[in-house]
Amino acid sequence: MSEKGKELYEEVKDKIEELKNNDSAYAKFGEIWKLACPIKYKSYDLRFLYEDTSREFVDRHKDNIIKMREDFVENIEDYTKLCMKRLGKTNHFKVHFAKTNEEAQKIFMEELGDNKVIYKSKSLEAKDAGIIDILKENNIEIKETDLGDVLCQLFDYKYPSFTLAPGVQFTVEEIVAKIKEKHGIELKPQAEAIVNYYRTTYRPELLNNVKVSLTSANAISADDGSIILVENEGNISLLTRATEKHIVVAGIQKIVPTVFDALLVAKIQERIMNVDGAYISLISAPSNTSDIQGMRVFGMYGAKEVVIILVDEWRTKAAKENLLYKDLLKCISCKSCDLVCTASRAFGNIYGSKYGIGAVNIIRDYIHNGIEATVRDGLFLCTGCENCTNWCPAGVDLAEIMRNLKKEATEAGLAPPNLDKYKEKIFKDKNPFKAQ
Amino acid sequence: MTKLIYFGCLSRSRYKGTCENATKIIKFLDDEYQIIDDPPCCGSLAHQVAIKEDVENHVKLVNDWFKSNDITELITICAGCYNYLTRYYPQYLGSDFKVKVLHLLQFLDTPENLEKLNLKYTGKKLSVYYHDACHLRNAEVPIIEEARNILNSIEGPIQLKEMENNRMNSLCCGAGGGVYSIFKENSDFSSKIIFDQMRMSKGLITACPFCYTALKRIQEENKIKAPVIKFEDFIFKLMEGVDPVSV
Numbered sequence: 001m002s003e004k005g006k007e008l009y010e011e012v013k014d015k016i017e018e019l020k021n022n023d024s025a026y027a028k029f030g031e032i033w034k035l036a037c038p039i040k041y042k043s044y045d046l047r048f049l050y051e052d053t054s055r056e057f058v059d060r061h062k063d064n065i066i067k068m069r070e071d072f073v074e075n076i077e078d079y080t081k082l083c084m085k086r087l088g089k090t091n092h093f094k095v096h097f098a099k100t101n102e103e104a105q106k107i108f109m110e111e112l113g114d115n116k117v118i119y120k121s122k123s124l125e126a127k128d129a130g131i132i133d134i135l136k137e138n139n140i141e142i143k144e145t146d147l148g149d150v151l152c153q154l155f156d157y158k159y160p161s162f163t164l165a166p167g168v169q170f171t172v173e174e175i176v177a178k179i180k181e182k183h184g185i186e187l188k189p190q191a192e193a194i195v196n197y198y199r200t201t202y203r204p205e206l207l208n209n210v211k212v213s214l215t216s217a218n219a220i221s222a223d224d225g226s227i228i229l230v231e232n233e234g235n236i237s238l239l240t241r242a243t244e245k246h247i248v249v250a251g252i253q254k255i256v257p258t259v260f261d262a263l264l265v266a267k268i269q270e271r272i273m274n275v276d277g278a279y280i281s282l283i284s285a286p287s288n289t290s291d292i293q294g295m296r297v298f299g300m301y302g303a304k305e306v307v308i309i310l311v312d313e314w315r316t317k318a319a320k321e322n323l324l325y326k327d328l329l330k331c332i333s334c335k336s337c338d339l340v341c342t343a344s345r346a347f348g349n350i351y352g353s354k355y356g357i358g359a360v361n362i363i364r365d366y367i368h369n370g371i372e373a374t375v376r377d378g379l380f381l382c383t384g385c386e387n388c389t390n391w392c393p394a395g396v397d398l399a400e401i402m403r404n405l406k407k408e409a410t411e412a413g414l415a416p417p418n419l420d421k422y423k424e425k426i427f428k429d430k431n432p433f434k435a436q
Numbered sequence: 437m438t439k440l441i442y443f444g445c446l447s448r449s450r451y452k453g454t455c456e457n458a459t460k461i462i463k464f465l466d467d468e469y470q471i472i473d474d475p476p477c478c479g480s481l482a483h484q485v486a487i488k489e490d491v492e493n494h495v496k497l498v499n500d501w502f503k504s505n506d507i508t509e510l511i512t513i514c515a516g517c518y519n520y521l522t523r524y525y526p527q528y529l530g531s532d533f534k535v536k537v538l539h540l541l542q543f544l545d546t547p548e549n550l551e552k553l554n555l556k557y558t559g560k561k562l563s564v565y566y567h568d569a570c571h572l573r574n575a576e577v578p579i580i581e582e583a584r585n586i587l588n589s590i591e592g593p594i595q596l597k598e599m600e601n602n603r604m605n606s607l608c609c610g611a612g613g614g615v616y617s618i619f620k621e622n623s624d625f626s627s628k629i630i631f632d633q634m635r636m637s638k639g640l641i642t643a644c645p646f647c648y649t650a651l652k653r654i655q656e657e658n659k660i661k662a663p664v665i666k667f668e669d670f671i672f673k674l675m676e677g678v679d680p681v682s683v
Contacts, residue, residue: 034625038629041601041605042601343622346622346625380613380615382613383570383615384484385608385612385613390574390604407484407486407488410484416618418618419617422482423481430477431476431477432477433445433448434449
């Protein structure tokens with residue numbers, strides 16, 4: 001074991017120590033996450049929103065989804081080509097294919113032009129492509145619209161956040177105190193009052209002021225070039241309609257063969273997260289009209305221009321060269337692996353990377369920043385319980401990827417000291433528990 | 437043609453009494469099974485943290501040990517050994533791995549053996565929970581209903597209760613993958629929520645020595661009344677007519 005391995009182990013240990021301090025950011029997040037995970041885990045079996053359980057719904061469609069994702073990964077280049085053709089030529093989107101994250105960032109800044117403000121939904125894919133970083137570097141004002149993210153922004157992003165419900169750890173008292181401090185408005189410490197505050201002050205801004213908006217996509221269908229977006233707040237509806245230019249940033253793994261597959265992916269995500277996706281937007285062209293003498297004019301009431309930046313970076317390479325994280329291309333971002341993860345449940349935000357919580361985001365860190373980053377993210381907190389693999393509706397063997405990462409970390413001398421000790425005893429003494 | 441009782445390193449080193457109990461149960465049902473001194477570790481714990489070549493060499497060494505002792509069948513009481521031997525040994529060794537591997541629960545859960553065991557409980561009304569270990573439910577041939585069949589075969593006022601998270605849906609104790617030796621904090625939380633799902637119960641039965649180690653610590657540290665009992669100990673005490681949840 002190298003000194004680096006010991007250092008990284010101590011680093012993770014220190015974060016776990018912080019978890020014991022109730023006032024720490026990790027503890028604040030962890031407490032909510034600890035509550036949320038078992039509830040979500042159980043709710044798979046509760047008749048929560050519908051007659052059948054989420055699990056029954058997933059099981060009914062699982063084989064089809066797995067087949068669909070395998071087909072996509074197998075034919076990733078063909079589907080990407082077809083999708084680009086449909087999006088661009090047929091549906092009049094402006095389509096860019098970015099081979100690398102750097103290319104995507106450059107294209108994005110060019111599309112942004114002179115605009116100094118951007119309104120965004122969660123847009124995890126943009127974060128993955130490094131676009132959020134580049135916006136910050138260029139002093140572009142980023143305006144969050146998902147209420148959870150708005151709250152995180154209100155607290156200057158000082159606290160870690162959930163992917164699904166960012167900002168859920170803030171109490172109503174903390175929120176109203178912060179609103180008073182920042183905006184001088186006194187509100188009753190009630191959720192309704194806070195929502196109403198943003199509805200009356202922020203909604204008009206979203207309806208009138210947005211020039212450029214940024215979203216990701218839950219899925220993009222190759223056969224008819226449609227983007228599907230699921231939401232419950234209505235912020236995405238506003239961002240995709242009440243804007244001049246709507247920019248979509250998505251990795252090519254968001255492509256699915258057909259529009260029905262896209263809808264299925266959206267519905268699976270909705271079920272697994274147990275949220276009612278109040279709105280599903282299926283966007284197949286920029287806003288347009290042909291009502292004046294049959295002449296097609298773009299930009300009626302909705303977005304005048306829709307730009308789609310499809311990012312490859314590691315994806316085609318992973319599929320073609322059978323890289324150890326190839327399976328991740330099948331992922332439909334439903335988060336089921338996070339909700340049932342033992343390490344995630346126990347360690348909350350400590351088990352994750354800057355891209356988000358959980359194993360998937362640790363693997364993303366590996367792809368972008370290498371093996372050392374994953375050990376820092378808590379790779380060795382994974383117990384190998386395989387819940388992630390068992391529950392995945394798309395057949396991603398996340399547990400196997402994590403095992404391979406642990407192997408790679410060990411080969412690089414980054415395994416925690418005790419594990420190395422056990423290994424040596426197995427090979428030398430043929431019994432790891434033999435008394436010294 | 438040797439039938440082997442393969443305890444697994446953790447039980448062999450730390451839980452000698454349990455190994456003795458398991459041996460008595462197995463030999464009661466089939467006297468041909470025997471113990472051989474100093475069997476090598478299956479290597480499960482090294483799998484994730486060793487380079488492929490070292491793992492392959494070790495697996496080969498263990499297989500050679502099986503061959504040199506003419507082992508054709510084995511029963512293990514370790515969930516980890518069972519999972520590793522049945523999943524990875526065929527992957528590494530192909531047809532060169534010829535040992536038939538059984539977990540104790542599979543061995544017990546046959547009509548003949550259950551009949552021969554004829555388990556009876558004559559004490560006061562007793563309810564127990566069984567915890568599904570990840571190693572057993574995730575195995576190539578999952579072991580899930582076997583434990584329930586055995587416990588439900590017991591005659592007398594004994595009731596097997598189910599946690600909200602059971603079978604494939606069970607909660608991990610937080611000790612797997614070597615995590616117990618480096619980040620015990622995982623089991624602080626994960627094992628605790630397993631106990632939190634138990635209602636009015638006199639005991640928690642586990643068939644995994646790793647889960648036992650983690651659960652037992654949490655039970656003691658949190659002064660939880662219901663004891664954690666290893667499956668073999670529970671069965672052996674019933675055979676002896678002793679209170680099966682006594683510690």
